[in-house]
Amino acid sequence: MKITHSVRDSVSIYRLSGDIDVYNAEWLREQLVYNTESSQVIIDTGDVMFIDSTGLAILVQAWKARQSEGGDLYLCSITPPVKTILYLTRLDTVFSIFPDVTTAFQQYNAKV
Amino acid sequence: MVASPPTNRTGPLQSFLTMRRALLKSMASAWLEQGADWVALCDVDNVPLAVWPDAAITTGHTISAPITTARGPVGLWQAGITGDAGAASQRVQAEAQALSSLLGIEDEFEELTVAMIEAQDRLIALYHLNSSLRGQIDLDSIMAILVEKAAKLIGTRAAVLLLEDDSGWRISEYPQNTVDVAGILTAFRNSPLDQETQLNTHEGQLYVIPVHLTSGVAAGIVLVDKPGGFTSPDLKLARAIIDMTGVNMENARLHQESLRQAEIDAQLNLAAEIQRELLPATLPDVPRTNLFGGSVQARQVGGDFYDVHHRPGGLLTFVVGDVTGKGFSSALMMAVTRSAIRSRAELRLDWAEAGAVFTRANHDLYDDYSRVKMFTTAFLGRYDAETGHLCYSNAGHSPVIYCPAGGEARMLLATDMPLGIMPDTVFGDCVITLEPGDVLVVATDGFSEARNAAMQMFGYDALLALVTAHAAEDAQTLGTLLFDTVHRFSDGHRQDDDQTLFVLKRE
Numbered sequence: 001m002k003i004t005h006s007v008r009d010s011v012s013i014y015r016l017s018g019d020i021d022v023y024n025a026e027w028l029r030e031q032l033v034y035n036t037e038s039s040q041v042i043i044d045t046g047d048v049m050f051i052d053s054t055g056l057a058i059l060v061q062a063w064k065a066r067q068s069e070g071g072d073l074y075l076c077s078i079t080p081p082v083k084t085i086l087y088l089t090r091l092d093t094v095f096s097i098f099p100d101v102t103t104a105f106q107q108y109n110a111k112v
Numbered sequence: 113m114v115a116s117p118p119t120n121r122t123g124p125l126q127s128f129l130t131m132r133r134a135l136l137k138s139m140a141s142a143w144l145e146q147g148a149d150w151v152a153l154c155d156v157d158n159v160p161l162a163v164w165p166d167a168a169i170t171t172g173h174t175i176s177a178p179i180t181t182a183r184g185p186v187g188l189w190q191a192g193i194t195g196d197a198g199a200a201s202q203r204v205q206a207e208a209q210a211l212s213s214l215l216g217i218e219d220e221f222e223e224l225t226v227a228m229i230e231a232q233d234r235l236i237a238l239y240h241l242n243s244s245l246r247g248q249i250d251l252d253s254i255m256a257i258l259v260e261k262a263a264k265l266i267g268t269r270a271a272v273l274l275l276e277d278d279s280g281w282r283i284s285e286y287p288q289n290t291v292d293v294a295g296i297l298t299a300f301r302n303s304p305l306d307q308e309t310q311l312n313t314h315e316g317q318l319y320v321i322p323v324h325l326t327s328g329v330a331a332g333i334v335l336v337d338k339p340g341g342f343t344s345p346d347l348k349l350a351r352a353i354i355d356m357t358g359v360n361m362e363n364a365r366l367h368q369e370s371l372r373q374a375e376i377d378a379q380l381n382l383a384a385e386i387q388r389e390l391l392p393a394t395l396p397d398v399p400r401t402n403l404f405g406g407s408v409q410a411r412q413v414g415g416d417f418y419d420v421h422h423r424p425g426g427l428l429t430f431v432v433g434d435v436t437g438k439g440f441s442s443a444l445m446m447a448v449t450r451s452a453i454r455s456r457a458e459l460r461l462d463w464a465e466a467g468a469v470f471t472r473a474n475h476d477l478y479d480d481y482s483r484v485k486m487f488t489t490a491f492l493g494r495y496d497a498e499t500g501h502l503c504y505s506n507a508g509h510s511p512v513i514y515c516p517a518g519g520e521a522r523m524l525l526a527t528d529m530p531l532g533i534m535p536d537t538v539f540g541d542c543v544i545t546l547e548p549g550d551v552l553v554v555a556t557d558g559f560s561e562a563r564n565a566a567m568q569m570f571g572y573d574a575l576l577a578l579v580t581a582h583a584a585e586d587a588q589t590l591g592t593l594l595f596d597t598v599h600r601f602s603d604g605h606r607q608d609d610d611q612t613l614f615v616l617k618r619e
Binding site: 021022025029033050052053054056057058060061064087088089090091093094 | 434437482486487489507509527529533557561569609
């Protein structure tokens with residue numbers, strides 16, 4: 001899997017591509033949970049076609065970490081397989097999900 | 113090997129005189145026959161070591177020429193002449209040169225002899241070192257032997273052997289407590305790992321030789337101070353010891369690793385056994401109902417579980433859960449979660465309170481889950497075998513499949529998020545009635561997400577189709593078929609996730 005990271009107006013934007021599973025979980029945890037510079041995070045999963053429960057746990061951990069800092073973590077551009085797994089686990093009720101990065105970014109700006 | 117230089121300058125000439133007296137005497141006789149008054153071999157201070165004829169007094173006109181070797185002048189060749197000194201002077205000089213050459217050759221020969229003896233001594237010492245290491249498998253003992261032999265053989269003030277392994281730096285020094293080990297460790301860590309380095313430190317002159325282990329582990333020996341400095345033969349010997357060190361330390365390290373691995377394996381096997389004990393050994397005999405339960409962990413231990421509790425004449429409570437992650441950490445949380453749900457389920461006796469069990473268990477477990485950064489999906493059902501009523505709560509769990517007798521299987525979707533996500537989640541209840549022939553299959557995602565070598569997933573649709581096709585079978589047959597089919601689909605591809613299955617069929 002691959003991660004690219006950019007920061008725009010204090011919002012950290014991560015673009016993930018590839019499978020998010022137990023085999024790259026620790027690396028992803030490092031990036032999303034510990035390395036992030038901002039409490040406002042957008043994760044673009046537009047190129048993720050598979051996520052297992054370990055991957056979901058990392059998203060939840062990252063979300064909890066940002067919430068505890070007074071920030072938030074938004075998901076955007078989710079693909080049908082990721083949408084299915086979020087729906088089946090009802091984690092779609094936990095995360096704020098947006099159609100694309102721009103909309104997610106506007107949401108942060110609207111909060112300010 | 114290089115012999116030590118002689119300490120007094122008369123030595124070589126004196127021994128030359130002893131060994132070559134006949135030659136010198138015949139040279140002197142030739143002079144005497146041709147009219148010389150006397151002939152003498154003197155040291156550099158002009159003190160005669162031998163005079164011909166015996167006891168002659170070395171007075172009168174003397175011609176003299178120095179005898180020199182590579183180390184400089186060692187003596188004089190002299191003759192006492194009464195007549196023409198011109199030709200005699202040339203002759204004395206020529207003979208002194210010849211003696212110098214001869215002495216030089218003998219010097220070299222002696223040096224080679226000393227070097228050979230020394231080399232042989234060191235070879236014998238290396239042989240003994242190798243013998244003493246034989247049969248040693250304890251890394252610390254091997255390091256202690258090696259460092260002591262290295263210091264003694266090379267003749268250094270001290271030697272320190274260092275090796276970095278999982279538990280940190282192992283350090284062996286000889287002699288004990290004579291050097292600043294921490295300072296030497298720092299010097300070693302600052303030295304390149306791919307070449308030898310000589311350093312002058314407050315501890316003295318250090319010579320650092322890295323040991324090349326095949327595993328790439330950092331290791332090396334530091335030689336501390338050698339009187340007269342480190343010579344080329346010293347370093348060759350040190351390298352020979354180091355080569356031996358590398359092999360022996362590697363073997364010992366691998367042996368220790370295998371012991372450690374065996375210990376971990378034993379602990380894992382024990383943990384796996386404990387975890388198996390946490391799963392129901394037998395399923396209860398529930399009237400008009402047949403049940404099947406099974407769990408195959410992807411690793412020795414895992415995060416999946418199922419549990420069943422039945423009060424004779426009362427409710428059947430069952431739960432299937434999947435803690436995120438794999439291995440030991442998931443297994444520990446699985447045990448905690450199973451206990452929390454079980455104790456809450458036993459307190460709630462009303463059949464229509466499945467969600468309340470999760471609400472309380474989630475409250476109990478939330479802090480633990482947050483600390484360990486995990487969560488659990490779980491399905492809990494309370495089933496009344498008399499009426500077929502099933503009250504369930506689904507905390508983010510899938511796949512859960514309901515198949516009415518003769519009908520199509522469909523998913524029972526989660527009503528709530530998993531346990532451990534938010535502290536005050538209130539979990540809801542759903543109620544369905546199982547008619548005779550209806551089947552409920554509660555699996556974990558290890559079934560739906562099982563992959564084959566081409567990385568294709570088994571998928572929910574295949575699972576639904578399989579249940580629809582075989583819903584007429586009893587729970588045992590259907591459960592076994594599901595395990596077998598997914599196993600065949602994976603066709604040798606490593607099982608990525610735990611697979612757990614609970615099947616309930618109303619007869």
